[in-house]
Amino acid sequence: MRRRSSLVHAVLLAVAAVALPLAAGQPWPSCGTGGTYAANSTYETNLLDLISALQGNASSSPTLYASGAVGSGGRDAVYGVMLCRGDLSTSDCNDCGTRAGQDVGRVCNRTRDAALVYNQCYVRVSDADFLAAATNNSGEVALMSSTNITRAADVRAYDAAVVSLLNATVRYAVENSTRMFATGQRVGSDPGFSDIYSMAQCSPALSRPLCRSCLDGLVGQWWDTFPVNVEGARIAGTRCNLRSELNQGTFYTGQPMVVLRADGLAPAQGPAPAATTGGKNNSASKVLVIVVPIVAVAIVAATSFCIWNVRRKRRSRKAEHFSELDASEDLESVKSTLITLASLQVATDNFHESKKLGEGGFGAVYKGLLFGQEVAVKRLAKGSNQGLEELKNELVLVAKLHHKNLVRLVGFCLEEGERLLVYKLGAKQTT
Known part of the structure; x- marks a missing residue:
């Protein structure tokens, strides 16, 4: 591949003139212009110690990722990240870290800021604390065949x-x-x-x-x-x-x-x-061809009706409160309507205040765009038993979706303590 490289916090620069074979070209580096360090200096010692730590932490992490710093600040402090490809084995990730430690000084002529791109991993080290910029995709390296x-x-x-x-x-x-x-x-x-x-x-x-x-x-x-x-x-x-x-x-x-x-x-x-x-x-x-979070409404309605019928028979035998365990068992039967929390965060700009349609006793309602459809997301108050009871009741009533007085329930989410109901926007929402 040949390289279009962007330096730290900078725009993409011109394409390198030399085309390199895929294997022989590794690593593809982006070398900064902020200065160099001397061989056997304190900075080089800290740099190699950091890469070794990143290598061990990333290869032993479930996410194959590590970040950190070595040095007490000042000119000799080094900051770095290592991210291995998500389908790698622990040993392959570890091997990529070994290569980075061998290459970092050579390929960038001991430049203090360097990003190394391999097929297996991405490694970046710098004397500037780029870790503080949590949303900045700095150190970009653009490559093309x-x-x-x-x-x-x-x-x-x-x-x-x-x-x-x-x-x-x-x-x-x-x-x-x-x-x-x-x-x-x-x-x-x-x-x-x-x-x-x-x-x-x-x-x-x-x-x-x-x-x-x-x-x-x-x-x-x-x-x-x-x-x-x-x-x-x-x-x-x-x-x-x-x-x-x-x-x-x-x-x-x-x-x-x-x-x-x-x-x-x-x-x-x-x-x-x-x-x-x-x-x-x-x-x-x-x-x-991926798992779709919402199946046809007809299937949901039929499944929900069965749940409602079972619950009705249970109540006829013995009156009982709707416990957290009961909720888990019932909701397992309609898990085809489950929507991921990540999807709803994206749909509502992470429940941004500007998306709020209203708020009531059970929680707030937010406007969102989910899979191309406008929806209203009811975010039930955490720890509210009333909210949990309402969640159960509304999932049961999905069997009657065609009734003129009922809103259309698209799906729900139960992740990280959240209880979220998702409706087709346009129907009247009560909070």
Whole structure:
């Protein structure tokens, strides 16, 4: 690959002139301009100690990530992060840290600020405390392959296919992965690019809404950063990274987590559009093969009716309070309507005050955009038994969704102590 590198807190710079083979090119470095350190100096000792610590902590962490600092401040303090690819084994992550320790001084001529990109991991060290900027994807390194799509007729469809796959992969990483990591593949029969592969990953230091924002930003700048006909590209930074390729090779292991089937997708006419983060291109011709959080309402209604019937019989035998255990058992039967907390945080801008529609005894109601649909999210007050009782009752009543006096319940969420009910917006909401 050849490199378009952005220095610390800076914009992407020009593409390096030399194209390097994939294996021989590693690491792909971004070397800062803020000064160097001497061999056998205190700074070098601290630097190597830090990389060793990052190596051990990342390879032993469930998230394959570590950050930290060595030194008491001043000129000899070193700050760093290490993030291994989400599908790596512990030993492979550890090996990547070993390589970083061997390469850091050599490839950047002992530059104090250096980012090293490998197929297996991303490592950055600096004498500046970049860790304090929690949402800044500084230290970005932009890479691209030296081969291009050669037929002009393929380029427009290729650009749209890449953006569509990147968006699907980003969504899966944010909403469905514990490591905020996802791999993807687009399968089609288009001339010149039948298969496209992708990867998206965030540092676990980010919340899921911030991860989504970081990755969406990379998708948005994709075709502003790279030529529209480049066959493979990648942007790696301290907070998130994104990649697409036409050749999987050692790109990731195992089966893709996301598959887009776009056979028969034909190049459209006219000039190539600017890239967007909407992921709506050619939506009629692709099917996203991932677990969908909401199934057909008819299935939900039938399942909920069974729950209601069982609960009615229980009450006829013995009157009892609705305990937390009872709620868990009942809600397990309708888990097909479960919506992830991350999805609702993204939909409501993390329950931002500007999204609030109202507030009452059971909690607040927020306006949101969930999977392209406007919704109202009722956030029940934590620790409220009344809120839990209302949650149970409303899930039972979903069996009567077609009644003119009932709102349409889209789904619910029970994560991290939250109790959230999601309605189709437009119906009257009571709080």
